[in-house]
Amino acid sequence: MIEVTNREATPSPSLAELGKASGLEVGCAFSGCVDTRYRCLIAHHCRLVVPEWQLKPRFLRPRRNSAYNFEPCDAIAGFAASNGMAFHGHTLFWHEDPIPWAQGKSFERVKRDYGGFISDVMNHYPQAASWDVFNEIVGEAEPLRDEFLIRNFGLQFVDYCLHLARENAPSARLVINDYNLECGTDWSLAKQDHMLRLLDGLRAMGSPLDSIGIQGHLSSVHKASPKSTIRFIDRLADLGFDVFISELDVNDSTMPANIAVRDREVAAYYEEFLTAVLDRRSVKRIVFWGISDFDNWIVRRQTREKRRSGKARPALFDDQLQPKPAFDAVVRTLESAPPR
Ligand code: G3I
Numbered sequence: 630m631i632e633v634t635n636r637e638a639t640p641s642p643s644l645a646e647l648g649k650a651s652g653l654e655v656g657c658a659f660s661g662c663v664d665t666r667y668r669c670l671i672a673h674h675c676r677l678v679v680p681e682w683q684l685k686p687r688f689l690r691p692r693r694n695s696a697y698n699f700e701p702c703d704a705i706a707g708f709a710a711s712n713g714m715a716f717h718g719h720t721l722f723w724h725e726d727p728i729p730w731a732q733g734k735s736f737e738r739v740k741r742d743y744g745g746f747i748s749d750v751m752n753h754y755p756q757a758a759s760w761d762v763f764n765e766i767v768g769e770a771e772p773l774r775d776e777f778l779i780r781n782f783g784l785q786f787v788d789y790c791l792h793l794a795r796e797n798a799p800s801a802r803l804v805i806n807d808y809n810l811e812c813g814t815d816w817s818l819a820k821q822d823h824m825l826r827l828l829d830g831l832r833a834m835g836s837p838l839d840s841i842g843i844q845g846h847l848s849s850v851h852k853a854s855p856k857s858t859i860r861f862i863d864r865l866a867d868l869g870f871d872v873f874i875s876e877l878d879v880n881d882s883t884m885p886a887n888i889a890v891r892d893r894e895v896a897a898y899y900e901e902f903l904t905a906v907l908d909r910r911s912v913k914r915i916v917f918w919g920i921s922d923f924d925n926w927i928v929r930r931q932t933r934e935k936r937r938s939g940k941a942r943p944a945l946f947d948d949q950l951q952p953k954p955a956f957d958a959v960v961r962t963l964e965s966a967p968p969r
Contacts, residue, residue, distance in 0.1 A: 641673075641674075641952050641956065641960075642960060643673050643674055644674040644675070644945075644959060644960070644963060645673075645674055645675055645676040647960060647963035647964060648676075648915065648963050648966075649676070650963075651907075651963070651966040651967060651968045651969060652913070652968055652969040653907070653912070653913065653914065653915060653963070653966060653969065654676060654677055654715070654913060654914040654915070655674065655675055655676060655677070655914075655915050655916075655917075655963075656675045656676065656677030656678060656679060656714075656715070656717065656914065656915070656916040656917070657671060657674070657675045657677075657678060657679070657916060657917040657918070657919065657920040658678075658679045658680075658681040658719075658876065658916065658917070658918045658919055659671060659678040659679065659680065659681060659705055659708070660681045660682075660924050661680070661681075661683065661701060661704055661705050661708075662923075662924045664923070664924075666950055667921065667923055667924060667950060668708065670920065670921065670946060670950050671920060672712040672714065674920060675714065675917075675920065676713075676714055676715060677709075677714055677715040677716070677717055677758065677914070677916065678705060678708065678709045678714055678715075678716060678717070679716075679717045679719045679875075679916055680701075680702050680705045680706075680719060681918075681919075681926070682726075683701040683702040683705060684702045684718055684719055684720070684750070684754075685719075685720060685723055685726035686720075686721070686722065686723065686726050686727060686728040686731075686746065687726040687727060687728055688701075688726060689702075689746075689750060690728060690746065691728070692730055693730035693731075693742075697749065697750075697753070699753055702754075706754060706756065710756070715758040716754065716756055716757050716758060717757065717758060717759050717760070717761070717916070718750070718751070718754055718757040718759065718760040718761065718801075719760075719761045719764070719806075720760075720761035720762075720763070720764035720806065721746075721747050721750060721751070721760060721761065721762050721763070721790065721794065722762065722763045722764060722766070722778075722790065723764040723765060724765060724766070724774055724776040725765070727776075727777075728743075728746060730742065731743040731745075731746055732777045732778055734781075736782055736785065736786075739778060739782060739786065740789060743778065743786075743790070744789065744790070744793050747762075747790060747793055747794060747797070748793065748797055751794060751797040751798050751801075752797060755798065757798065757801055758801060758802065759801055759802035759803070759804055759839075759840070759873075760794055760798065760801055760802075760803055760804060761804045761805075761806040761842060761875075762790055762791055762794045762803050762804065762805065762838075763787060763790070763805045763806070764806045764807070764842075765806070765807050765808060766779055766787070766805070766807070766827075767807050767820055767823045767824045767827060768820070768823055769809070769816045769817075769819060769820045769823075770816075770819075771823075772823045772826055772827065773823070773827065784827075784830050784831065784834060784836075787827075787831065787836065788831060788834045788836045791803060791831070791836045791837050791838055792836065792837060794837070795837035802839040802840050803837055803838050803839050803840070804838075804839065804840045804841065804842050804873060804875070805824075805827075805828075805838060805841055805842065806841075806842030806844060806873075806875050806876075807820070807824060807841075807842065807843070807844065808844040808846055808876070809844075809846075809851070810824060810843045810844070810858070810861060811843055811844075811845055811847070811853040811854070811857075811858045811861075811902070812851045812852070812853055812854060812857070813852070813853070813854025813856070813857045814851060817851070817854075817857070818857060821857070821861045821864075824841070824861075825864055825865075825868070828841070828865070828868055828870065829868070832868060832869075838870070839870070839871070840870060840871050840872065840873050840913070840914075841865050841870045841871075841872055841873070842872075842873045842874075842875035842876075843858065843861075843862075843872055843873070843874055843875065843906075844874075844875050844876035844877075844918075845874045845875065845876055845877040845878075845902065846876055846877075846878055846880065846918065847877070847878065847879045847880065847898050847899075847902055848879075848880045848882070848934055849879075849880060849881055849882055849883045849884050849894075849898075849934075850880070850882060850883055850934050853898070853901075853902050855901055855902055855904075855905030855906070856905070858902070858905060858906060859905050859906060859908065859909055862906060862909045862911060862912065863909065865911065866909070866911040870911070871911045871912070871913045872906075872909070872911055872912045872913065873912075873913065873914040873915075873916065874903075874906060874912060874914065874915045874916065875914070875916050876916060876918035877899075877902075877903075877915060877916065877917050877918060878917060878918045878919060878925075878927060878943045878944060879895045879898040879899060879943050879955070880927055880932060880934050880941070880943055881894065881895050881936065881941055881942055881943060882932075882934040882935055882936050882941070883934075886938060886939050888942065891942060892942060892953050892954045892955065893954055895942060895943065895953070895954070895955050896953070896954035896955040896957065896958040897958070899945075899955050899958045899959055899962070900958035900959075900961065900962055903915070903958075903959060903962035903963075904962050904965070907962055907963075907965075907966040907967075908966075908967065910967065910968075910969035911969075912969070913969060917944065917945065919943070919944050920944055920945055920946060921944045921945065921946035921947065921948070921950055922940070922941070922942055922943065922944045922946065922947050922948040923946070923947075923948045923949070923950055925941070925943060925944050927941045927943040928940060928941050928942075928943065928944075928948070945959055
């Protein structure tokens, strides 16, 4: 379906254009929602979309004999193409969306089954600008997550998948993505160290890897520490990795009920965090994990941190697609971001 999006219908300054002025890519997660006004908003403000769940392993091929369920993600990729937007592949591995049929007992079986899955999926989307090859494999208490393939094959499996991904898509950026890397708590600092240890090991193996995704699910419960985040970003840059802030949003679960007060607090979280991280030239991409309250995982109450009363208001635009103080705050941070 060729979509005509009337960008002039959305008067606010384009976040994508503001980002481009400093070399920053701006994108958002997209559920495939068919609302035209919402699609216009995304096409106006973003130059990249990320399928919110339609490109995850179990969703695509839950059983060995399942046909690939590509259609929902094809529709999202089609929306991106018809609006001249880039497309990010999220994700080829996630413990929360596993494919047990590819968890073989021998590494040869794993290379055949999981490797075959990776090649099938990547070759179906040759246009993808980048791929989350691994999502959330770093541990907090332990260096790596306790998951079957990671537990049994460790870095040998990670390295194999990264090499295969590079072979399938030589010009796509390969990413390892994770959450809770932005907090100042002891367990978040430990997770940063575990990520750095993983990256050191992969570097030593010559694994191809380009960027690290810091998800950026900011929370009123575990407040982010801009200082610890930029220190981590600097250590990643020392290892030669650039950074995608890959799933940015603000969970207002414990903020005041009053909407004007809460919207101001949410805006302040975005402004403080983005002002800090955009100061680093190695930060190349910002992806909002839902640009509006109209279609948003936190508003759908899919998070562990839920408001006790009232609807969540985590995003830049409200459920009528009107800009909120958070939008103005993000505009300010993009306008003042140094070039990269
Ligand atoms: O829309 C369908 C509905 O038609 C169907 O009846 C229903 C039951 O099957 O499913 C609905 O889709 C669900 C979708 O959320 C919308 O509610 C999917 O099953 C469900 O899997 C999906 O959850 C997503 C979740 O990842 C798991 O894939 C969330 O949207 C998505 O925001 C969340 O995103 C993750 C990132 O991938 C990784 N980082 C954390 C982040 C938040 O958990």
